[in-house]
Amino acid sequence: MTESAKQFIGPVTFQGLTRHRVYDHVFLDEKEGQIAHIDLADEADLMIIAPATAQTIARLAQGFADDMLTTVALATKAPIWVAPAMNVHMYEHPAVQHNLQLLESYGYHVIGPAEGHLACGWVGAGRMTEPADIMREIESQFSIQKLSGKKLLVTAGPTKEALDPIRFLSNQSSGKWVTQLLRRHAKPVPR
Missing domain, CATH: 3.40.50.1950 (Flavin prenyltransferase-like)
Known part of the structure; x- marks a missing residue:
């Protein structure tokens, strides 16, 4: 002080x-x-x-x-x-x-x-x-x-997770929200 x-x-x-x-x-x-x-x-x-x-x-x-x-x-x-x-x-x-x-x-x-x-x-x-x-x-x-x-890997869109060999959980996400978020905030890194 x-x-x-x-x-x-x-x-x-x-x-x-x-x-x-x-x-x-x-x-x-x-x-x-x-x-x-x-x-x-x-x-x-x-x-x-x-x-x-x-x-x-x-x-x-x-x-x-x-x-x-x-x-x-x-x-x-x-x-x-x-x-x-x-x-x-x-x-x-x-x-x-x-x-x-x-x-x-x-x-x-x-x-x-x-x-x-x-x-x-x-x-x-x-x-x-x-x-x-x-x-x-x-x-x-x-x-x-x-x-x-x-290096980051970002996925967008629907997901499908197996519960067992027969059943799965899924969502119908389009991935548009994540895509817009990345377009607005991410800086692509050249490969």
Whole structure:
């Protein structure tokens, strides 16, 4: 948890709501031999920074390691997702756009921001993407990665399953639904 985040919600409240320990200081090594930011970085399957302020985005883009968030981000090999949230004019500023491009060039995934009413009263791009939408996007990417490089066989149409040597179960499926689904979503692989 960054110092800025603590201005919105206290670490104790956040810990109570999530039922997880809140790491808010780089030098919070409670066990002998523990290096908390390295342990967190090594244990992470993915890292989501939401909301990501202009300041956090700039610090990540420049490789700063001056708090728990940035040290974990620099130390992890896990995919990192960043969800920008700020005033529309801040978001549109060339420096912020440049920093987001830098993060993408490092392999970070930038999701959003959404457009709408902002906390500052302005309307435009700058709203953090809704958490459910962030999770859907991440899940879709992980699903694609799991299947990457795999060959799939998809069957469509009626099926006939033997119950015994005389009887069988069947359906009258045309296969049209699966065919349309594949046409819309699948990318054929050349053989």
